[in-house]
Amino acid sequence: MAYKITGVIIKKGQQPTNWTRFTNKKLSHLECEKIVDAQIIEFKCKRV
Numbered sequence: 001m002a003y004k005i006t007g008v009i010i011k012k013g014q015q016p017t018n019w020t021r022f023t024n025k026k027l028s029h030l031e032c033e034k035i036v037d038a039q040i041i042e043f044k045c046k047r048v
Contacts, residue, residue, distance in 0.1 A: 001024065003025070005043075006019065026045055
């Protein structure tokens with residue numbers, strides 16, 4: 001199964017950026033924040 005993870009990344013001193021990642025396993029909000037090393041808002045993880 002594949003998952004599409006989307007959100008808006010906010011890094012200090014930068015503009016918010018849309019972010020998309022495809023993965024074979026479902027990731028939590030905290031796991032994704034560790035990957036990008038930034039705060040993620042509007043987090044969504046959907047099966048595709």
